[in-house]
Amino acid sequence: MTTKADPTSPALDQQARMVEAILFAAVQPMSLRDLAARMPQGCDPAAAVTRLRATYQERGVVLERIGDAYAFRTAPDLSFLMQTETVDTRRLSRAAIETLAIIAYHQPVTRTEIEEVRGVALSRGTLDQLIEMEWVRVGRRRMTPGRPATYIVTEAFLDHFGLESARDLPGLAELRAAGLLESRPPADGLGLPLVGGDADPDIDPEELFEDE
Secondary structure (H helix, E strand, O other): OOOOOOOOOHHHHHHHHHHHHHHHHOOOOEEHHHHHHHOOOOOOHHHHHHHHHHHOOOOOEEEEEEOOEEEEEEOHHHHHHHHHHOOOOOOOOHHHHHHHHHHHHHOOEEHHHHHHHHOOOOOHHHHHHHHHOOOEEEEEEOOOOOOOEEEEEOHHHHHHOOOOOHHHOOOHHHHHHOOOOOOOOOOOOOOOOOOOOOOOOOOOHHHOOOOO
16 A cells, blocks of 8 residues: 655655656656656655645746646746747648537537537548647547547647646637637537538638648
């Protein structure tokens, strides 16, 4: 039976240093289970992470929770310093943005359900693109006829948008206040300006991926 370390003991400080070293060297967020597998037996990675988060609370980098994992990230109020390092390598199509939003707000969701919300057939390439970006992954299959696959957003998606979980996604009122949604009553249950019919006159064909 593992005994938790005393939060006031020097041993916990040493464990926090271990976690600090592991996370600085990690190329992706790590869960408590991942940390425990690398630390000596008897360590309490949860307590060490709590100690480390408090230590970095007012620093230039902070220890953030991303889903069930942890990673060091630039402090949110200093993110403007990194803007010159940002490279926009690809622009998502309207179809991809809508699909991503539906998955984020309705997950787990099937392909058929995505098509019902959008009102048009979904190109396979759209989902493939989001999966390739590692923003969407296949979830559990539904226990319904045909056992359709479901889709959910990934920790990489949460990390990119600075979210701890999908529950932290902005509400419709926040999106409208930011000018990201139309103020007219939503027709799709999301309040998203979705495509209707076979084409949308507001979409520039050059903005779409080839598969759309």
